[in-house]
Amino acid sequence: MIIQLDQGSGGRAMHELIDDIFVSALQNPLLAERNDGAVFEIQGGRMAMTTDSFVVDPIFFPGGNIGSLAVHGTVNDLAMCGAKPLYITAGFILEEGLACSDLRIIVASMAKAAQEAGVQVIAGDTKVVPRGKADKLFINTTGVGIVPAGIDIGGRNARPGDLVFINGTIGDHGMAVLCKREGLAFENEIQSDAAALNGLVELMLDAYCGIHVLRDPTRGGVATTLNEIAEQSGVGIRLFEEALPVREDVLGACEVLGFDPLYVANEGKVLAVVPQKGADAVLAAMKSHPLGRASCLIGEIVSDDPGRVFLRTMIGGHRLVDMLRGEQLPRIC
Amino acid sequence: MKYLDEYRDPQLAKNLIERLRRKAFPKGEIRLMEICGTHTVAIFRSGLRELLPPQIKLISGPGCPVCVTANEDIDRAIWLAEQPGVIITTFGDLVRVPGSSSSLHLKRSTGADVRIVYATLDALQIARENPDRQVVFIGIGFETTAPTIAAAVQQASELGVRNFSVFSAHKLLPPAMRTLLDAHEVKLDGFICPGHVSIVIGAGAYQEIADNYKVPCVITGFEHLDILQGICSLIDQVESGRAEVENRYRRAVTWEGNSAALRLIDEVFEPVDCTWRGIGPIAKSGLGFRPGWKMFDAADRFSMPDIRVKEHPGCRCGEVLRGVMTPPECGLFRKVCSPRDPKGPCMVSGEGTCGAYYRYHKDSGQSSVASG
Ligand code: SF4
Numbered sequence: 001m002i003i004q005l006d007q008g009s010g011g012r013a014m015h016e017l018i019d020d021i022f023v024s025a026l027q028n029p030l031l032a033e034r035n036d037g038a039v040f041e042i043q044g045g046r047m048a049m050t051t052d053s054f055v056v057d058p059i060f061f062p063g064g065n066i067g068s069l070a071v072h073g074t075v076n077d078l079a080m081c082g083a084k085p086l087y088i089t090a091g092f093i094l095e096e097g098l099a100c101s102d103l104r105i106i107v108a109s110m111a112k113a114a115q116e117a118g119v120q121v122i123a124g125d126t127k128v129v130p131r132g133k134a135d136k137l138f139i140n141t142t143g144v145g146i147v148p149a150g151i152d153i154g155g156r157n158a159r160p161g162d163l164v165f166i167n168g169t170i171g172d173h174g175m176a177v178l179c180k181r182e183g184l185a186f187e188n189e190i191q192s193d194a195a196a197l198n199g200l201v202e203l204m205l206d207a208y209c210g211i212h213v214l215r216d217p218t219r220g221g222v223a224t225t226l227n228e229i230a231e232q233s234g235v236g237i238r239l240f241e242e243a244l245p246v247r248e249d250v251l252g253a254c255e256v257l258g259f260d261p262l263y264v265a266n267e268g269k270v271l272a273v274v275p276q277k278g279a280d281a282v283l284a285a286m287k288s289h290p291l292g293r294a295s296c297l298i299g300e301i302v303s304d305d306p307g308r309v310f311l312r313t314m315i316g317g318h319r320l321v322d323m324l325r326g327e328q329l330p331r332i333c
Numbered sequence: 334m335k336y337l338d339e340y341r342d343p344q345l346a347k348n349l350i351e352r353l354r355r356k357a358f359p360k361g362e363i364r365l366m367e368i369c370g371t372h373t374v375a376i377f378r379s380g381l382r383e384l385l386p387p388q389i390k391l392i393s394g395p396g397c398p399v400c401v402t403a404n405e406d407i408d409r410a411i412w413l414a415e416q417p418g419v420i421i422t423t424f425g426d427l428v429r430v431p432g433s434s435s436s437l438h439l440k441r442s443t444g445a446d447v448r449i450v451y452a453t454l455d456a457l458q459i460a461r462e463n464p465d466r467q468v469v470f471i472g473i474g475f476e477t478t479a480p481t482i483a484a485a486v487q488q489a490s491e492l493g494v495r496n497f498s499v500f501s502a503h504k505l506l507p508p509a510m511r512t513l514l515d516a517h518e519v520k521l522d523g524f525i526c527p528g529h530v531s532i533v534i535g536a537g538a539y540q541e542i543a544d545n546y547k548v549p550c551v552i553t554g555f556e557h558l559d560i561l562q563g564i565c566s567l568i569d570q571v572e573s574g575r576a577e578v579e580n581r582y583r584r585a586v587t588w589e590g591n592s593a594a595l596r597l598i599d600e601v602f603e604p605v606d607c608t609w610r611g612i613g614p615i616a617k618s619g620l621g622f623r624p625g626w627k628m629f630d631a632a633d634r635f636s637m638p639d640i641r642v643k644e645h646p647g648c649r650c651g652e653v654l655r656g657v658m659t660p661p662e663c664g665l666f667r668k669v670c671s672p673r674d675p676k677g678p679c680m681v682s683g684e685g686t687c688g689a690y691y692r693y694h695k696d697s698g699q700s701s702v703a704s705g
Contacts, residue, residue: 004442184451257451316347319378325692
C-alpha cells in the first residue's frame with residue numbers, strides 16, 4: 001500500500017488511515033477520542049490543545065489566504081472544544097523561489113486574523129526546501145486555550161432528541177478555492193466563509209453551557225462531520241433537505257462541477273448539537289452574532305440507525321448520507 | 334436556483350405521488366428502466382423509490398459511461414499511462430476504475446502522469462504547454478461528450494498541435510437500448526430516456542425503438558418533478574396500450590437534437606462496432622475516427638500490444654448494467670466491494686448503479702424512518 005491523495009481529503013479513507021496507523025501506534029486515550037483538539041487537566045483548570053497543517057492551493061483565494069486560514073482553522077479547532085483560544089505557534093515550510101512580497105502579505109494577514117480573534121502568535125519556525133520539494137508554502141500550527149469550568153463538549157455527547165444547528169450557508173470555502181484554482185468564473189466570485197468562530201461560540205456557551213457537540217465542518221463537509229458525530233456518539237442523525245442553507249452561486253457551481261454541497265468544505269461554520277431545552281437560547285445567541293445571522297435548524301439526533309446519517313428529502317423520501325469517499329476536493333485547506 | 338424551483342416544488346411532487354399510489358395497476362407490475370446514471374442518482378437522491386407504489390419497479394440501465402467502458406479499454410489506457418513521456422488526461426471517475434490488474438489511479442500513485450481535467454480543451458492546453466510530451470485524452474462518454482472532443486480535435490488540427498491524441502472509447506446509447514430489448518433478459522415496459530444525451534441526439538432518435546419494440550420512451554430532466562412526470566407519462570402509456578416518444582424535457586431537448594453538435598461528431602467520428610462492459614460487442618455502437626482524422630487517434634499513434642483481460646471473478650456488473658439484478662444481490666456488495674476498494678466499474682463511478690446503491694440506499698431499518 002502507498003499513500004493516495006484521497007487519504008488526505010477528510011473522508012472515510014482518511015479516517016481509516018488515522019485509525020490504522022496513528023491511533024493504533026500512538027495509543028493515547030485523548031488522541032483516540034478523535035476530536036478537533038484534546039482537552040486535559042492542568043493545575044487549576046483544563047487546557048485544550050490542537051495542531052493543524054495548511055497546504056491550500058491556491059495560497060490566495062477570494063475571502064482569505066493561507067495565512068489567515070491557518071489562524072482561523074487553529075482558533076476554530078480550539079473553539080470547538082469549548083475553549084477560549086490563547087496562543088498559537090506557526091511553522092513555515094517555504095519553497096525556494098517564493099516571492100517575499102507574497103510571504104509578507106500572508107504573514108500580515110495572519111497577524112490581522114490573530115488580533116481579531118484575540119489570540120497571540122508566540123513562537124515560530126521557518127524552513128526552506130528546494131524548488132519542487134514543497135508547493136510555495138505550507139504552514140503548520142499549534143494552538144492552546146483554556147476550557148472554562150462546567151463545559152463538556154465532545155463528539156461523543158450527542159443524544160437522541162438533540163437538535164442540530166448551523167450558523168449559515170454550506171460549501172462556500174471549498175467552492176471558492178476550487179473555482180479560483182480551476183479558473184472557473186461564475187457571475188460573481190464565490191467568497192470563502194473563512195472566519196474565527198471563537199466569538200460566536202462564546203456567545204452560544206454564555207446562552208447555554210450545556211451544548212453537547214460543536215464541530216467545524218471543514219474537509220469532507222457537513223456530511224462527513226455529522227457521520228463522525230453519529231459514530232462517536234452511537235446515534236443516528238436525520239437531516240432535513242429543505243432546511244439546508246446553500247448560497248445560489250455555490251449551488252450553481254456545485255451543479256456544474258458535479259459536487260454535493262454537503263461534502264464541500266467550510267472554514268467559518270459550526271455545527272452545534274444542542275439538547276432541546278437549550279435550543280431556543282442557543283439559536284437566538286447565534287443569530288445575534290454577525291457570523292450567525294443565517295443560523296438555522298438543519299436536523300435532529302435520533303436513536304434509530306446508530307452511526308448513520310439520513311436525509312429526509314424535500315418530497316418525503318429518505319437517503320443515506322455517507323462520509324466523503326474519494327478525493328472530492330484535494331488541498332482546500 | 335430560481336429557474337429550477339418550479340421543477341422542485343415539493344407539493345406538486347407529493348400530489349403526483351398520491352396520484353400514482355391511487356392507481357389500480359390492473360396489468361400488474363410495471364417495469365421502467367432509467368437508462369442514464371444521472372437519473373439513477375437523481376432518483377436515489379430524492380428518495381423517490383420508497384415513495385412509489387410497489388407495482389412500479391425502477392430498473393437502472395447501462396447509462397454510466399465509466400461503467401460500460403470495456404475492461405480492455407481501461408487496460409489500454411493504463412498501458413498508455415506507462416509509456417515514457419506520456420501525459421494521460423481524462424475526466425474524474427475513470428482513473429479509479431479497476432482494469433485487469435491496476436487502475437490509472439494506482440499508476441498515478443506510482444509515478445505515471447495522469448491528470449484529471451474538467452473539459453477536453455484543458456487537455457489540449459496541457460499539450461500546448463508540454464510540446465515535448467505526448468498528451469493523450471482518454472475519451473469516454475456518450476453522445477454528450479463526443480462533440481466537445483470532436484471540437485478539441487479540430488482545434489488541435491487548426492493549431493497544428495501534433496502531440497495531442499484521443500483514445501476514443503465513446504459509446505452511443507440507442508444501439509445499447511435495442512440490444513437490451515433484443516436479449517429479452519429483462520421485461521421492460523418503458524424507458525426513462527436520458528436527458529443530456531437527448532439534448533444532442535433529439536427526441537426523434539427514440540422513435541424507431543418505440544415503433545419497432547412497442548416500448549414507450551419518455552425523455553425527462555433531472556429534478557424530482559421532471560422524473561415523476563416522466564414516470565406518470567410512461568404509466569399512462571402502458572395502461573392505455575400506447576408506445577410513443579414523449580418529450581417531457583422541452584426546456585432543453587428538441588425533436589431534432591443539436592444539429593451543430595451532431596455535425597461536429599459526424600465530421601470527426603464514424604460509428605464503429607465496440608464492446609460494452611457487461612453487455613459485450615454491439616454493432617455500430619461506438620465512435621471511431623474517420624480516416625481524415627486518424628492522426629489524432631491514440632490507438633493509431635501508439636502501437637498497442639494485444640490485451641488479455643481479466644475480470645474480477647465475483648463481480649456481477651454485467652448483470653447490474655443489463656438491469657438483470659440489483660447491486661445488493663451481488664455477493665461482494667458492501668462486504669468486499671466499496672467505493673474505497675471497488676471490484677467493478679459500477680461501484681467506482683458517481684453514476685454507477687452499485688455506487689449509487691452504496692451511497693444512498695437505505696438498506697436496513699427501513700421501517701424506522703418511515704414515520705418521519
Ligand atoms: S457490487 Fe461491486 S462486485 Fe458487485 S457488481 Fe457491483 S461493482 Fe461488481
